[in-house]
Amino acid sequence: MSWTPADPMVSIKDVHKSFGDLKVLNGVSLDVMKGDVICIIGPSGSGKSTLIRCVNALNDIQQGSILVEGQEVNDPNLNKLELRKKVGMVFQQYNLFPHKTALQNVMMAPVRVLKQDKAAAEAQALKLLAKVRLQGKENAFPGELSGGQQQRVAIARSLAMQPDVILFDEVTAALDPETVGEVLQTIKDLAEDGMTCILVTHEMGFAREVADHIYFTDRGVIVEHGPPDVFFDNATDPRTREFLSQIL
């Protein structure tokens, strides 16, 4: 059975995950097609972040299946490095490498991991930093950048690996309100370029604007999902309605 681009890029089926006695994911299933932008929303502790961290094997799962381009992630013989070359990730706390400049942060992985030529990697990194609107900040260290700027470097760093799908784990949650917009704009640009994105977010307006599909999770299960218009205007499940009424 080989994977073709017509199949889901990421296919999550009946995933269960617990930390000790605490059940975090309780049978979650969802598919992401190439070019899709999906947003996972839900109250804190509902397992959203855990779910996407399972996609690039930062967390392992106890039961179920996650296929990334047909490759099973829940497999003890999984080649994690090959998986992570295809799946990029951007974190809430940016997690830039503080001892490297913005440019080095972006070009290091292509050089060291993908063994790209240094000059080519640098040219690509400069292009990506320009794309996230950070011209002139190439030689700044993370400590010298604002939160929003750091997060955009992190996005560029992830893009430099030319992943097929990028996971965004509450990437604006730690930002000052005035820098949230610039990061969301960057993600929107990516989505328009056709990048497959899986976002965990609390930005409802943004989710409505860019997402192809919204998933609402609570207590480790997907309660409700649908296209943004349907989801936000005609939510049927009482839990979803209560959550939306608190947020909107």
Next chain:
Amino acid sequence: MTYKTDLPVMMPVTQRKAEPFLRLKLWHGVPIALLFIIATSLAFAAEGDEKQSPLAVLMNWAPLLLQGFIFNLVISVSAMSLGTAVGALLGLGQISPNRAMSGSSWIITQFFRNAPWLVLLFFAMFLLPFEVSIFGLAIPFPDWFKAILGLSLPVMANVSEIVRGAVKSLPSGQWEAAESLAYTRRQTLWLIILPQCVKRMLPPWMNLYSILTMATVLASIVGVSEVMTLTGRALSAEGGRPELLAPFYGFVLLLFFAYCYPIARFTVRLEKKFAVIN
């Protein structure tokens, strides 16, 4: 908003700056120690008659004592180098994902970290042979070499803990970011984690070196000809004049102070500098 009150809990909090009682600078050490030596020697010299003054005796012996002190420094630098090299490996062993590796590294580290330095020194002195023969070639193990080995054991254990502590002190997000970019564990360690650890490790490492340098005089107990041993010999060669004790040992103290105090100051400076960056 301030209330007129004499209740201490209602009074506005005033931060009192913790001013050190004495603001000593490095160069202050020299006059203090000299004063000490001169004062004590003068006190005793007052009763001496035709004998040489204690200070003059000290000056006669000073070159030899300095040589002994340099030997202490050689021991400290050698034990530090050896201990750092092995200790760094042990520290990396402690953070290894391999259970057997991390467990055994942990046990070795804890054992030597919680052992008295003097006992380790005795162990090295009396358990190591005075020479080993490899392929019929006899390689001697002189006392000073055994002292270096003995002192490097606690250094090794402490360096191991410094390495482990520095690695553990980095936020886990650094590991996760590197992992999600498909770095191997080895690449993550050498490219991302350890470069950030160096500046965290430097101040405790320098503290350890100071402590080691001061501990090198322990080698006198097992007969190595370092500065304390030589001081004792010089004193007995002068017929054990009691008025010589203070200037001679004061001189040794001064030597150590002049060497270790700048290191301590520099360490404090580094700590402050890194605290600002982080």
